[in-house]
Amino acid sequence: MIVGAIPEWEDGRILLCRRAIEPRHGLWTLPAGFMENGETTLEAAARETQEEANAMVQVGDLYSLYNIPYINQVYMLFRARLLNLDFSPGIESLEVKLFTESEIPWDTMAFRAVSMTLKNYFSDRNAGSYKFHIGDLLPPGKT
C-alpha cells in the first residue's frame, strides 16, 4: 500500500517533489511511499512528507484511494496542512516547491493517481467542499 499527503500551505499552494529516484526520475509528485510495519496510514503520510521534502505536516482527512490492481497496489492520499516553510529536498527528491493551481506541471507529473487526485482536489476546493474520491487505474494505454 502506497500512502501520501497533499500538503497545502496557508495561501493554498501545494507542495510537490521532483523525483530523484526511479521510476519516473525527474518528474513531479506528491510526497508518498510504501507503508511500513508498525505505523498507521496517517503516520505513513507524515513520514513520507518528512523524508521526501523535510516538511512538517498535520495530516487530515483521507482524500483519495486508487486501486491499481495490475501492480497489486492501493494508493491512498490524505489532505495535509503544511506547518511551516522550512522544507528542502530529501534524499529521494531533486527539488521541492510550492505550486498554485495554475502552476502545477501537469505535463511532467510522475503518476496518474497523483494527477487525478490534484485535479479533483482543485475542483473540490473551487466548489467549496472536499469529497472523498475512489477509483481504479488500468494499465497505461488500456481504457
Place this chain on the structure above:
Amino acid sequence: MIVGAIPEWEDGRILLCRRAIEPRHGLWTLPAGFMENGETTLEAAARETQEEANAMVQVGDLYSLYNIPYINQVYMLFRARLLNLDFSPGIESLEVKLFTESEIPWDTMAFRAVSMTLKNYFSDRNAGSYKFHIGDLLPPGKT
C-alpha cells in the same frame, strides 16, 4: 490489508457470519479478509462476501478504515447492498444470518474493527447520513 463489506438487506438488516476458523472461531463478524493480488478493494469486499456467505452484494462507498499498527494491518469496510436472500455459510463460516440493530450479538463479536464499524454505522443511519470513519486500534488492554 483486510477488506470487507457491510451487507445491508432492503429492510435494514445486516448480514453477519459466524467464524468457522481461527482466530475467533465461533464469533460473529462482517465478511472480510485479506486482499489478493490483481483485485481492487471493491472486488475484494465482494469476493469475501461471496466466499464467506455465498452472498451477492453491490459494493458502495468506503465506510471505515482502522489502522492496526501492532499487527501491521489496515482494515477497510465498505457499505454494500445485499442483492438477494440466497445466502448460506461458506467454508469459513459456521452460520450466516441477518440481524436488526437490536439483535446484533455485541458480546460475541470477533473483532473490534467490526464492532466499532457497526456501532458507527447504526448511529449514522439513525442520524440520517453516513460519514467516513477512520481510527487507530491499540493492542487489546492498552488504551
